[in-house]
Amino acid sequence: MSQIHRAVAIDGPAASGKSTVARRLAASLGLIMVNSGAMYRAVTWQILQDGVDPSDADAVIRALEGMEIGCGIEDGLSTIAIKGRHLTTEVREPQVNDAVSKVASIPEVRERLVEMQREYLTDNDVVMEGRDIGSVVFPDSPFKLYIDASEEVRAARRSKDGEADAVAKRDAQDRQRKASPLKISEGAIVIDSSHLTIDEVVGEAREALIKLGWDD
Ligand code: DC
Numbered sequence: 001m002s003q004i005h006r007a008v009a010i011d012g013p014a015a016s017g018k019s020t021v022a023r024r025l026a027a028s029l030g031l032i033m034v035n036s037g038a039m040y041r042a043v044t045w046q047i048l049q050d051g052v053d054p055s056d057a058d059a060v061i062r063a064l065e066g067m068e069i070g071c072g073i074e075d076g077l078s079t080i081a082i083k084g085r086h087l088t089t090e091v092r093e094p095q096v097n098d099a100v101s102k103v104a105s106i107p108e109v110r111e112r113l114v115e116m117q118r119e120y121l122t123d124n125d126v127v128m129e130g131r132d133i134g135s136v137v138f139p140d141s142p143f144k145l146y147i148d149a150s151e152e153v154r155a156a157r158r159s160k161d162g163e164a165d166a167v168a169k170r171d172a173q174d175r176q177r178k179a180s181p182l183k184i185s186e187g188a189i190v191i192d193s194s195h196l197t198i199d200e201v202v203g204e205a206r207e208a209l210i211k212l213g214w215d216d
Pocket of ligand 1: 014100105131132133170
C-alpha cells in the first residue's frame, strides 16, 4: 500500500471509550475521524429492515450485493448512508447491538467495508476506530493504539448512555470470530481508560503517538 496520507488506528472493545478519544484526537490533530463500527451497524440495520436473518450468511451476502452504501465526511466526521438514507441514531438501536457481531463476522461483509475504509485515506489523514484497523485495514501504519477498559466499567458506561447492550457477549463474539478478530496489533500502545478521565486518555494517546513517531 503506498500511502501519502497518515492513518491513526484505534482499536478496542465496545464502550472502551475509543470513539470519544478518536473524535477528540482527530479534532486536536486536524484529521478526520472515521467510525468504522457505524459502517457495520448500518449494514446490519439495513439487513434487519429487509427482513434478512443476520445468522444466514448466504442471505446477508445476497442482500449486500445490491446494497448501495455511501461513505462521506461532514464536519470532520465520517457519515454513512444506505440506499441514499443517512443513518445516525438508528444504528444504535438494541436490535442492531444484538445482530451486528454476527453480520461483522462474515468475510464478504468485511471485505466490502474494509475497501471503503481504506478509501478515506486517499484524500485525508485519518483517525479510524474499530476492531481490526491496526491489524487489517492499515497494517502498515506505525500509529496504532488499543484503548481498553474493564468489563465492569464498560457495562456501566453503556447503561449510563441509556443503551441496553450486552457488551461482554458482543466482545466475546468479536474476539472469537475467524475473520479479523479483535486483538491488540503488533506494535500498538495499549491505554487502559478504566480509571482515567477523557482528557487524561486523550493526553496519553497524544503521548503514545509521539512515542510512535508522530511529529507535529
Ligand atoms: O464500535 P462499535 O461498538 O460501534 O462496533 C459495532 C460492531 O461492529 C462491533 O461489535 C464489531 C463490529 N466492528 C468490526 O467488526 N470491525 C470494526 N472495524 C468495527 C466494528
